[in-house]
Amino acid sequence: MPPASSFRPRRPQARGEHFDPHVAGIEYGALDDLVGYAIRRAQILIYEDFLAALAPWDITPQRFSALTLIAANARLKLTELARILGIARSGAVQLVDQLQAMGYVARQEAADKRAYSLVLTPAGRRAHADITRAVQAHDQRISARLSAGERSQLIALLGRLG
Amino acid sequence: MPPASSFRPRRPQARGEHFDPHVAGIEYGALDDLVGYAIRRAQILIYEDFLAALAPWDITPQRFSALTLIAANARLKLTELARILGIARSGAVQLVDQLQAMGYVARQEAADKRAYSLVLTPAGRRAHADITRAVQAHDQRISARLSAGERSQLIALLGRLG
Numbered sequence: 001m002p003p004a005s006s007f008r009p010r011r012p013q014a015r016g017e018h019f020d021p022h023v024a025g026i027e028y029g030a031l032d033d034l035v036g037y038a039i040r041r042a043q044i045l046i047y048e049d050f051l052a053a054l055a056p057w058d059i060t061p062q063r064f065s066a067l068t069l070i071a072a073n074a075r076l077k078l079t080e081l082a083r084i085l086g087i088a089r090s091g092a093v094q095l096v097d098q099l100q101a102m103g104y105v106a107r108q109e110a111a112d113k114r115a116y117s118l119v120l121t122p123a124g125r126r127a128h129a130d131i132t133r134a135v136q137a138h139d140q141r142i143s144a145r146l147s148a149g150e151r152s153q154l155i156a157l158l159g160r161l162g
Numbered sequence: 163m164p165p166a167s168s169f170r171p172r173r174p175q176a177r178g179e180h181f182d183p184h185v186a187g188i189e190y191g192a193l194d195d196l197v198g199y200a201i202r203r204a205q206i207l208i209y210e211d212f213l214a215a216l217a218p219w220d221i222t223p224q225r226f227s228a229l230t231l232i233a234a235n236a237r238l239k240l241t242e243l244a245r246i247l248g249i250a251r252s253g254a255v256q257l258v259d260q261l262q263a264m265g266y267v268a269r270q271e272a273a274d275k276r277a278y279s280l281v282l283t284p285a286g287r288r289a290h291a292d293i294t295r296a297v298q299a300h301d302q303r304i305s306a307r308l309s310a311g312e313r314s315q316l317i318a319l320l321g322r323l324g
Contacts, residue, residue, distance in 0.1 A: 019248035029234035045324030072191035086181035158200040162207030
């Protein structure tokens with residue numbers, strides 16, 4: 001269940017109108033044959049649905065990824081989190097500050113005392129369980145036109161890029 | 163051929179180290195089974211390679227998309243460009259300002275005189291041809307581990323999301 005009012009009221013920026021991946025009457029030229037543009041199109045659609053589905057928790061994809069990685073990896077350091085997510089250290093600091101302000105994450109002094117370990121708070125653990133179910137439902141919804149086999153195939157093909 | 167010095171020296175922000183989509187020893191929990199996270203992983207890898215490949219032209223994916231849409235659609239308006247790309251109007255203004263400063267795009271007074279049409283300059287048309295070849299080579303490179311059939315299948319599966 002989403003928290004009522006125990007977190008910051010700031011909401012992820014809402015988009016204006018719904019994104020149309022193929023606007024009628026528009027020629028897309030070389031874009032239609034690019035894997036990169038197909039990913040970009042999908043990413044915008046998915047992002048819109050994610051923000052709408054997770055709005056009750058004020059959760060963005062990046063915040064969800066951070067919570068999941070902190071939950072799954074004991075003694076995770078901030079620099080490791082940045083590296084895993086492919087973001088700058090400054091971005092990870094901001095991300096963790098936000099999750100800490102929301103009451104979901106705490107910094108704990110690490111054994112070597114030179115860095116902090118990230119942990120979920122009890123409230124963070126409870127919220128993460130609910131948030132994970134909401135994200136999984138969102139992910140199934142945006143891939144609802146694919147069979148289970150096609151969905152697995154899509155994830156596998158994406159994993160072979162780069 | 164990339165221009166020598168006719169454009170702004172500002173370069174797309176370089177990332178630090180190379181993104182590793184599966185960091186050794188890290189548990190990804192629910193992330194590994196999400197279409198959304200598979201897309202996010204692919205998008206970071208592709209973005210890195212795109213920026214490196216297009217650095218000679220100072221071209222980001224969004225700048226390339228805008229050039230291609232302006233080239234392929236006569237009398238395109240700024241508000242249409244924003245809608246097609248799924249970005250805010252203010253973002254499209256900034257994007258077109260940058261492409262204009264680079265000498266690739268011009269604003270032309272439209273027939274109804276209430277809005278400007280976007281057109282490529284002669285330099286923009288020449289650059290766009292070279293840039294398109296570089297982007298297509300990049301796109302083939304990042305999908306080099308897929309067969310032609312798998313590549314088409316990936317684009318088709320992505321097109322059924324949302």
